[in-house]
Amino acid sequence: MENRPLEYDYTIAKMFMFTTIVLGIVGMLIGVILAFQLAFPGVNLILGEGLAEYTNFSRLRPLHTDAVIFGFTLSGVFATWYYVGQRVLKVSMAESKLLMVLGKAHFWLYLVVVASVVVSLLAGVTTSKEYAEFEWPIDIAVVVVWVIFGMSIFGLIGIRREKSLYISVWYYIATFLGIAMLYLFNNMEIPTMFATSAAGESGIGSWYHSVSMYSGTNDALVQWWYGHNAVAFGFTVPIVAMIYYFLPKESGQAIYSYKLSLLSFWGLMFVYLWAGGHHLLYSTVPDWMQTMGSIFSIILILPSWGSAINMLLTMKGEWQQVAASPLIKFMILASTFYMFSTLEGPIQAIKSVNAIAHFTDWIVGHVHDGVLGWVGFMIMASLYHMAPRVFKREIYSKSLMATQFWIQTLGVVLYFTSMWIAGITQGMMWRAHDEFGNLAYSFIDTVTVLHPYYAIRGVGGLLYLVGFLMFAYNIYKTMSAREVENHELQNASPMGA
Amino acid sequence: MNKLYLGGIIFTALMLILTYLSVGGSKGGLNDDIVNMLAITGAVALVIITVFVVIKYVRQMQIDSATGELVDENWDGIGEYKNSVPTGWAVMFLLTMVWGMWYWTIGYPVNAYSQIGEYNEDVTVHNAKFEAQYKDITGDRLVEMGESLFLAECKVCHGINADGIDGKAANLNKRIDAASVKHVLEKGSNNKLMGMETPMPDRSGLFNANTGALITDAEIDTVSAYVANGMSGEGADIFAGACSMCHGADGKGMEFVAPNIAAYTPALVSTVLTHGKKGSIGVMPKFERLNDKQKEAVGAYITNISK
Amino acid sequence: MFHWLEKHPFFFAVGVFLVISFAGLIEILPSFAQASRPVIGTAPYSTLELAGRHVYIKNSCNACHSQLVRPFKSETDRYGHYSLSGEYAYDRPFLWGSKRTGPDLMRVGNYRTTDWHENHMKDPASVVPGSIMPAYRWMFTKKADIDTAFAEQLTVANYFSVPYNQPVPMKDGSTAVVKLGNSVAEANTIALEEAKVIAADMKDQDVKDAVARGEIPEIVALIAYLNSLK
Ligand code: HEM
Ligand code: HEM
Ligand SMILES: [Ca+2]
Ligand SMILES: [Ca+2]
Ligand SMILES: [Cu+2]
Numbered sequence A: 001m002e003n004r005p006l007e008y009d010y011t012i013a014k015m016f017m018f019t020t021i022v023l024g025i026v027g028m029l030i031g032v033i034l035a036f037q038l039a040f041p042g043v044n045l046i047l048g049e050g051l052a053e054y055t056n057f058s059r060l061r062p063l064h065t066d067a068v069i070f071g072f073t074l075s076g077v078f079a080t081w082y083y084v085g086q087r088v089l090k091v092s093m094a095e096s097k098l099l100m101v102l103g104k105a106h107f108w109l110y111l112v113v114v115a116s117v118v119v120s121l122l123a124g125v126t127t128s129k130e131y132a133e134f135e136w137p138i139d140i141a142v143v144v145v146w147v148i149f150g151m152s153i154f155g156l157i158g159i160r161r162e163k164s165l166y167i168s169v170w171y172y173i174a175t176f177l178g179i180a181m182l183y184l185f186n187n188m189e190i191p192t193m194f195a196t197s198a199a200g201e202s203g204i205g206s207w208y209h210s211v212s213m214y215s216g217t218n219d220a221l222v223q224w225w226y227g228h229n230a231v232a233f234g235f236t237v238p239i240v241a242m243i244y245y246f247l248p249k250e251s252g253q254a255i256y257s258y259k260l261s262l263l264s265f266w267g268l269m270f271v272y273l274w275a276g277g278h279h280l281l282y283s284t285v286p287d288w289m290q291t292m293g294s295i296f297s298i299i300l301i302l303p304s305w306g307s308a309i310n311m312l313l314t315m316k317g318e319w320q321q322v323a324a325s326p327l328i329k330f331m332i333l334a335s336t337f338y339m340f341s342t343l344e345g346p347i348q349a350i351k352s353v354n355a356i357a358h359f360t361d362w363i364v365g366h367v368h369d370g371v372l373g374w375v376g377f378m379i380m381a382s383l384y385h386m387a388p389r390v391f392k393r394e395i396y397s398k399s400l401m402a403t404q405f406w407i408q409t410l411g412v413v414l415y416f417t418s419m420w421i422a423g424i425t426q427g428m429m430w431r432a433h434d435e436f437g438n439l440a441y442s443f444i445d446t447v448t449v450l451h452p453y454y455a456i457r458g459v460g461g462l463l464y465l466v467g468f469l470m471f472a473y474n475i476y477k478t479m480s481a482r483e484v485e486n487h488e489l490q491n492a493s494p495m496g497a
Numbered sequence B: 001m002n003k004l005y006l007g008g009i010i011f012t013a014l015m016l017i018l019t020y021l022s023v024g025g026s027k028g029g030l031n032d033d034i035v036n037m038l039a040i041t042g043a044v045a046l047v048i049i050t051v052f053v054v055i056k057y058v059r060q061m062q063i064d065s066a067t068g069e070l071v072d073e074n075w076d077g078i079g080e081y082k083n084s085v086p087t088g089w090a091v092m093f094l095l096t097m098v099w100g101m102w103y104w105t106i107g108y109p110v111n112a113y114s115q116i117g118e119y120n121e122d123v124t125v126h127n128a129k130f131e132a133q134y135k136d137i138t139g140d141r142l143v144e145m146g147e148s149l150f151l152a153e154c155k156v157c158h159g160i161n162a163d164g165i166d167g168k169a170a171n172l173n174k175r176i177d178a179a180s181v182k183h184v185l186e187k188g189s190n191n192k193l194m195g196m197e198t199p200m201p202d203r204s205g206l207f208n209a210n211t212g213a214l215i216t217d218a219e220i221d222t223v224s225a226y227v228a229n230g231m232s233g234e235g236a237d238i239f240a241g242a243c244s245m246c247h248g249a250d251g252k253g254m255e256f257v258a259p260n261i262a263a264y265t266p267a268l269v270s271t272v273l274t275h276g277k278k279g280s281i282g283v284m285p286k287f288e289r290l291n292d293k294q295k296e297a298v299g300a301y302i303t304n305i306s307k
Numbered sequence C: 001m002f003h004w005l006e007k008h009p010f011f012f013a014v015g016v017f018l019v020i021s022f023a024g025l026i027e028i029l030p031s032f033a034q035a036s037r038p039v040i041g042t043a044p045y046s047t048l049e050l051a052g053r054h055v056y057i058k059n060s061c062n063a064c065h066s067q068l069v070r071p072f073k074s075e076t077d078r079y080g081h082y083s084l085s086g087e088y089a090y091d092r093p094f095l096w097g098s099k100r101t102g103p104d105l106m107r108v109g110n111y112r113t114t115d116w117h118e119n120h121m122k123d124p125a126s127v128v129p130g131s132i133m134p135a136y137r138w139m140f141t142k143k144a145d146i147d148t149a150f151a152e153q154l155t156v157a158n159y160f161s162v163p164y165n166q167p168v169p170m171k172d173g174s175t176a177v178v179k180l181g182n183s184v185a186e187a188n189t190i191a192l193e194e195a196k197v198i199a200a201d202m203k204d205q206d207v208k209d210a211v212a213r214g215e216i217p218e219i220v221a222l223i224a225y226l227n228s229l230k
Helices: A011-039 A041-045 A049-055 A057-089 A097-122 A136-158 A167-186 A216-251 A258-279 A287-314 A319-324 A326-348 A351-357 A361-391 A398-431 A443-448 A451-479 B003-025 B034-063 B087-111 B115-134 B139-158 B178-187 B217-228 B236-242 B266-275 B292-305 C002-007 C009-027 C029-033 C047-058 C073-079 C114-122 C146-160 C184-200 C205-212 C218-228
Strands: A189-191 A210-212 C167-169 C175-177
Touching: A011 A041, A011 A057, A011 A097, A011 A361, A011 A451, A041 A049, A049 A057, A057 A097, A057 A136, A057 A167, A057 A216, A057 A361, A097 A136, A136 A167, A136 A189, A136 C009, A167 A216, A167 A258, A167 C009, A210 C146, A216 A258, A216 A287, A216 A326, A216 A361, A216 C009, A216 C029, A258 A287, A258 B087, A258 C009, A287 A326, A287 A351, A287 B034, A287 B087, A319 A326, A319 B034, A326 A351, A326 A361, A326 A398, A326 B034, A351 A361, A351 A398, A351 B034, A361 A398, A361 A451, A398 A443, A398 A451, A398 B003, A398 B034, A398 C073, B003 B034, B115 B292, B115 C073, B139 B292, B178 B217, B217 B236, B266 B292, C002 C009, C009 C029, C047 C146, C047 C184, C047 C218, C114 C218, C146 C184, C184 C205, C184 C218, C205 C218
Parallel strands: none
Antiparallel strands: A189 A210, C167 C175
């Protein structure tokens, strides 16, 4: 057995690759629509006056964030887990019937949740908490999906042949634990239908409505402890898991330093959780908690940069690979954007900088250099690496991939530079006083100046979406081509240098 | 010099120029505001640091080569070197941790910072600076100040030209329109326009001395047009008979009795801003957050444009 | 030690969990001890206001509007007094928002009015040229969900002792009592009384007619809520 090459089972990985792409398209398309709605409000009526309730900016915005986070990103995380997990633990899913059943249950239940989220958000059923909009029935389903995911992870780990856990697995485990803890606490809510008996009536109002267990400032505190760390355990930790596997694997290089991985990992785990206070600067939460948020944000630069530097150093002496392979370019640029946004975040977490940045488009810029440049690039790179191996076919077109790389890079740059300028401009205009000491601008003045930047952002986002469609097409053509690979490729991708 | 560094320098220079242009170009400007300056500095530092650190590593990709001792394990073909952590990174990590602990245990408590304390100081300084500056201004400067305030605070309802945006709020270019007068005559008015409760009676309390009877529908229409026309045209007799005892023969009002309905005065506007106003068009909110000088200034501005 | 952990997944997971739960224990828990107490002048939401708050949430107004006045001169000039923790005591969930595509609404009840909101929600750009806020015309015909608002009132009254039907101190030294119905029918009656006051200041004939018939369009509830933000 040990001498025969393992046949990994990629059934579940393929399923999640599919949702990664579909939900990526949906989420980003909505993002582009949102961007143009802010530049040209007429787009709110894109499907006519009659459907305006469902197509206006405010109804669509949570759909965008949830589609890209819980749809695109999480699917990417699941897809890569079901690929990477087997390989670095040296065990095939096919070896356990139970794991296959769990995997499939994971996927189908996840789809059910996605469908109910789409329907409920379109209908306006939301609790308003950012990235935790779902009402309690969906919360329960989410928890079930998550428990299955956990059983999948630990089940596979339980039957592993490779005794020691690879770095990526550390990060997947942390993703599982982190989200589990955060999600539970932030979603403590009382369904109102259980509380109506006092009036001698049962089931008053809508059955799915609930009210938060926390109020006001406390609610804010829990929400941003969650919100900040949802970024940590959704947009950072699992993506780091990906780069730690796919970059060395694709390039054939060994990880630059185990010690650096170690310190970065435990450092990140410890420091990240404290930084949530930076979303509440100058709010009514106590000063000391805000200060804590700022301090830990600054310290957080180092464990974040640790992983990025480790990746860049892994490519030491390998410039020819970077130059030749668009796939490696994606990953190198991803770690660059990761460094960029993890320096930008701490700078915005400094209290006086946040005085300008908070509530403005500079934050939206920060968000998207992270999610487009880092999360998006890494997920696409991972799928590009997986596709030839799970479908046993060469990537359809390398030149298409290279073109896509440049189009999307331009898109990201347009996105974040325009939002930067927009945010800083708006932040300064809000603060400006005229020569008499009165406010210099009415609010609407600070909105109309942003028009050109909103338009540029829309174009940038559109370019990114076009690139993503090229990616989808490339993968589609790859999987539907005639089978050519009969054996597993060991190192470089078919199109590698 | 390596062309990467050159590229880096050109890129950051470009960013700097862009930032300068957009900030210098925006009317917000730096404004001697420490917060503005910090934000810009942060943004610029962010670009410079990231670009040059990444260039440093890209250089290593170009010229260095990977070496080191591998760990025993190997995962799916991936090895790990036992290299030690980069010194610069380790030092920075230590420094930030030490700084964090210092700041938390000493820096922050000793500083005894409070955001509300900071706010109170800011307000005191700000008020002292500007009150001294505009305490005594009058005439055109006052109108200018009023215009600036109007554009920041009032144009959302009254429109940029103060024309009331198609009847959505009062048109402030003229004292009052016929529909509003008519509404007051029919329903009365109780908006503390004299600074206190001095209701104007509705039609059941409006006698026309010329006819010795309650004011009639036709008379209401005529006198409304007369008032709205700036006290001219038909209806002078009705006004004299029914209104002048309170509003004065010329409509300019009488202290403690009735407001000026021929023209705006800064005092009238101030009163509206203090108490708000409800009429045929809708409700005008009160503006408690404006101080007396500011109210006087918008009053001067409105008086000026409605002449 | 780390090498050992990496070979023992269970303890590895326990280790990670301890490390990540630490911050929550120290940062979050203490603040719950001193749960925010309402400041004087803060009253619970009436049935209609709460229904309006649900309309606000349903349409994610918080995606563009904050409800948090930070202690800066420029913000207190624009919006009024900076926010106090106790003012949010009855806010479940909180609605501070994280983006000001539009202005803060924490105290919008002080400087905007029923008729203005009516015009504005119907067609923002017609009142504020250049506005990028969407128009919310369907709110003029859809009915507000009073029953759910009532269910929520009952819930918070039962579980969090929110003082309905009890005197709450106001800023001017007086007290106010926010009424909570004894039944769905009574709750609807109370809400309708309030809706009539709002509708009287409105221009839209269909809305006025609806309220006269005993129905409450979403816009009426929303305006009641916006007016309550002070
Ligand atoms: C060292 C790491 C980071 C720190 C200290 C940090 C800090 C911050 C700060 C200060 C804000 C603004 C809060 C506000 O004023 O509203 C913010 C917002 C945000 N950041 Fe980061 N950031 C970091 C990394 C990242 C990364 C890598 C991503 C994504 C890939 C990310 C995604 C976001 C998102 C989505 C928001 C918006 C939250 C909201 O909805 O308001 N951040 N971050
Ligand atoms: C095609 C590319 C995209 C475009 C054009 C786009 C556009 C937008 C727009 C217009 C907003 C609302 C900003 C506002 O309220 O002012 C937004 C918010 C957001 N988007 Fe995207 N987006 C794109 C892709 C993505 C992706 C791929 C992700 C995540 C993986 C993402 C995550 C987010 C998040 C977390 C927010 C909320 C930010 C906040 O609340 O501060 N977006 N996006
Ligand atoms: Ca929930
Ligand atoms: Ca946000
Ligand atoms: Cu954060």
